[in-house]
Amino acid sequence: MDRSNEGAIDRSKAPGADFLQLDLGDAPPGGLADWLARRLRRAIADGRLPVGSRLPATRVLAAELHVSRGVVTEAYRRLTEDGHVAGRGRGGTVVVAAPVTARATAVRKSAPATAPGGLFATEPGADVFDVLRAAPARIDLSPGVPDLTAFPRAAWLRAERTVLAALTASDFGYGDPRGTPALRLAIAHWLARNRGIRAEPDEIVVVAGTTQALALLGRVLGDDGIREIAVEDPGSLGVRQHLRHARLDTPPVPVDADGIRVDVLRAQGAPAVLVTPAHQFPTGVVLGGHRRRELTRWADAGGLIVEDDYDAEHRYDRPPVPALRSMLPERVAYVGSVSKLLAPALRIGWMIPPPPYRDAIVEAKRYADLGNAALPQLVLAHLMESGAMERQLRLLRTRHRRRRDAMIDAIGARLPGAVVHGAAAGLHLMVTFDAGFADTDLAAAALARGVKTQPLSWHSRARPQRPGLVLGYAARTATEIAEGVALLGDALRTVR
Secondary structure, eight states: OOOSOOOOOOGGGOOEETGGGEEGGGSOSSOHHHHHHHHHHHHHHTTSSOTTOBOOOHHHHHHHHTSOHHHHHHHHHHHHHHTSEEEOGGGOEEEOOOOHHHHHHHHHHHSOSSOGGGTTTSOOOTTHHHHHHHSOOSEEOOSSOOOGGGOOHHHHHHHHHHHHHHOOGGGGSOOOTTOOHHHHHHHHHHHHHHTOOOOOGGGOEEESHHHHHHHHHHHHHHHTTOOBOEEEESOOHHHHHHHHHTTOBOOEEEEETTEEOHHHHHHHTOSEEEEOOSSOTTTOOOOOHHHHHHHHHHHHTTOEEEEEOTTTTOBSSSOOOOOHHHHOGGGEEEEEESTTTTOGGGOOEEEEOOGGGHHHHHHHHHHHHSSSOHHHHHHHHHHHHHTHHHHHHHHHHHHHHHHHHHHHHHHHHHSTTOEEEOTTBSSEEEEEOOSSSOHHHHHHHHHHTTEEOEEGGGGOSSOOSSOEEEEEOTTSOHHHHHHHHHHHHHHHHHHO
């Protein structure tokens, strides 16, 4: 028997709720609780109410539907008896279970286009990193991620409270597409202190990470008639993908122990080049002094340099190297971010375009999104100006160095014949092996054992002479690193 009071419903008001677009006009004249319970069950089954979702308070939903509170209470009671929801006191009523078939359907709908099983069997597609991130594994040794457990939550919360207390109502409106003045000033100070770059705040554009900087730059260069930008080889597959998405060709230029081969770049004839001079990805080499001078002369002759200051702050066994932007401001588009200092999820980076492209970059940013969200910018500015970012960097360097050492020790013990590259800085190591097998086979065998890696061949246009892996260590504990490398050793024995 329906114990709810279903009378006194004024249908002339066409009651309805934004929640699940519930419309009481769809309900039968009797059995309102039954109707509501069915609608809720259907939403749980088809994934609109996933596990963990909180249902509206009974009095709130009853008021929106213009029904007695007893109708909603009865519907929730039925779902509780079914095991679909549970009361959590002040936490409200929460979805705790869904039909198994519904969960399987939801997984199939959200699965990337490429299945993890075939991840390494074909040429990497546009969704390759999405698929790799989604692939189940016990130990993730993918490169490019800092220790996310070290995110300064307490410092961020303190800075957020300080910022919010000082904001006026007008500060919550639309702002400058270049970014908030406070963050641009803080970035200018940060770069002067840590990278030797002198830039005025008006020269800086805040962007949603390095990837947006490349997208904006690609659009502006295309409008200027530039159709190709040379890239390092080996070099980041992700960077190549973003540049190609911006309709730019990416001719490869080889990298050796001193960095990019400027003689090949000059002969190749591309009008622009993207380099990672402070810590080349994935080899880890630093652009040597002689090559820097060569590259500067190439730019003075009309070339454009895009400097991705990748991993510049994360160094352990070598002195800092100056940014190219500090030496040649007129011909360098400088790009940086906090993805490796704090977290990729913040999506905050910066770009210093060369003067001829500055206005066009600002215009492209304006039409892309009107500027980054202001509140995170202001919080980050506070952290940069207060010294909290330097403290965070010192913490990360100590922790990352220990993890790098743990990985080098594990490789020496478990991967006989492996050669380690780029250990002096960064968040990853490049490891190469004697020829005789495909590094994609090794990466696949590792994933089958629960370890994620990236094959070196993903990041090389020309097939590398030696198979290799790119292994991230910053986000894993020493114990996880040792176990992961041991499993890599097992995988290596099966493919050799």
